[in-house]
Amino acid sequence: MQIPPEYHDREQSYLKHRVLREYLVLWGRKLGSLARRGPVTLWYVDCFAGPWQSQDEELGDTSIHIGLSALEEAGRIWRENGQEVALRAIFVEKDDKAFARLEQYLTKREGAVETTAFHGEFGSHVSSIADMLGDDPAFVFVDPTGFKGVAMDYIRPLLVKRMREVLVNVMFNHINRFKDDSRAFLREQMKAFFGLSEEALEKGLSETELLRTYRTNLKSNCDVSFAADLAVPHPTKRRTWFRLVIGGKHPEVLRVFREVEARVIGGEAASIRTGARDRKTEQETGQMSLLSEQAAPSQDAWYAEANEADRSACIDDLISDLPATGARRYRALWPAVLEERHVTEGELAHAVVAAANAGRLLIEPDKRRRRRARDDDLLSLPGDGA
Ligand SMILES: C[S@@+](CC[C@H](N)C(=O)[O-])C[C@H]1O[C@@H](n2cnc3c(N)ncnc32)[C@H](O)[C@@H]1O
Incomplete structure (x- = not known):
């Protein structure tokens, strides 16, 4: 599998986007079935939209484009089945320049999804977003640059209704550097991120324990019954970059998520990471690597x-x-x-x-x-x- 060149040196983002796309299409295909019983609107909510580090004029390498096209694909499948599904999306972005690009892209883009963009802090737009969603099914994507401004309290209002699912990028690479930091403002931000009300985040937690804490609190604070996570690895090193956490109301969420994990993080990551290692070797030594993407193992180690x-x-x-x-x-x-x-x-x-x-x-x-x-x-x- 060839990775689009815009993802070179940020292969972890490619894998994140592959998980997002695969899961979101399946989510839309599943929930679009509600259209058999009456009109249905499916929402995609991108709470930290960007664009961010995009190398593509057309923003093809962003969650903005990927979310919209995955929703459209799900909608197309239902339309072909004779069921009409309305598609809507909401984007939130704080940074002025990024927001201007986002708006420009959404204005120019033609497609089946009706879009709304909010400028500013995610937390300050939560109640407006919750009002817009009403009782409709929604898939919420939370993909911040760190842990600041990502309080679990902000996510809760978007998840309390039926048929809501969330995919959170727990930026492990970043959080790991600060999780045991004693500075008061960081302890407060960690507490808010991990959804802790009284006690601070326990120090010295392992990666597995940290993620278990996040999942447990997501379930108890945000009214989701099931939560799991997967590790997106560093492109060339044996360590985690992101942890993607899924949360939802039905056990089927877990079945689909683990299948996507096996396909993307197990299967596709093998050639993606082999390719990343090859390019690194070439950059460092000027020599072509003997291992090529075609010779990658079928499953990533x-x-x-x-x-x-x-x-x-x-x-x-x-x-x-x-x-x-x-x-x-x-x-x-x-x-x-x-x-x-x-x-x-x-x-x-x-x-x-x-x-x-x-x-x-x-x-x-x-x-x-x-x-x-x-x-x-x-x-x-x-x-x-x-
Ligand atoms: C990791 S990037 C998003 C990447 C994007 N989801 C993707 O996959 O293509 C995070 C974005 O959130 C924005 N951001 C950071 N803090 C924010 C906040 N509190 N509210 C809204 N946006 C924020 C940043 O400017 C940045 O564009």
Whole structure:
């Protein structure tokens, strides 16, 4: 896979945009089905819109363009099915120059989405945005440059209604530098970002613990029932750049998110990061790298490592959620596992059958040659009721 040149040296943004696009199209395809029951309006809300670091005159490398085109693609699919879906988008940008470019782009752009741009701090526009959304379904994208001005309290009003989902870019690369800083104003900003009301953010939290704190508070503060995150790696180093957190009201959010993660962070990132390393080698040595993008592995090593570890751990998580007596439906068990683990629901469903074959749990109905667990299956610990 070739990366567009405008993303050279910021391949992490390409991967972020790929996740945004893939998820948003699927979100629109799912929620557009409401049009069968009556008129429906789908909203895309880009709370920190930019454009920012764009290398393309046409802004093709921005969340502005990507959000609009993903929404249009979802709308087109429903139109072809005979269902009319109204599409609307809201953009917020603080910086004067960036806002001028945003406005110019939106004015010139033709398309099926009706757009509104707000100039200024995201926090100061939240109530107007919430009013505009009314009771409609909305996908909210929160992609700040850091943690200032991104209080969880600002996100909440946009998520309280039904059919709302959020994708937050937790700028791990940046937050990691300041998360343990003792300066009072930074402690306050961290508290607001992580949605803490009384206590300050605990110091010394690992990357996993930090993200768990964010997800837990997103759920309790913003009225979302399910939240998971994925790591967008540094283009050439073995460390996280961004963490993208998804939050929503339905477990399906997790199934879709983990599939997008496997496809983009697992699959596409392999050639994207190989290409980034090749270009770096060429810049540093003036020599062509022997490894080419075409020879990239099918799965990126960063994701492969997390996925492999979690494929073996996920079944332990699920078994630990089984009661000592009685059974639980598989559909009640998989969401908690997918929140924590970098596995797809399909991988977990296969692991459940493997665990049953190994005698670690029982599946009812006890079908022969089953390959994966299904939502209605009843799972229990062996020896129960004996
Ligand atoms: C990371 S950039 C956005 C990138 C964009 N979402 C994309 O993917 O193409 C963050 C943007 O938010 C703007 N910004 C920073 N603080 C803000 C605030 N409090 N309210 C609104 N915009 C803000 C910055 O000027 C910048 O353009």
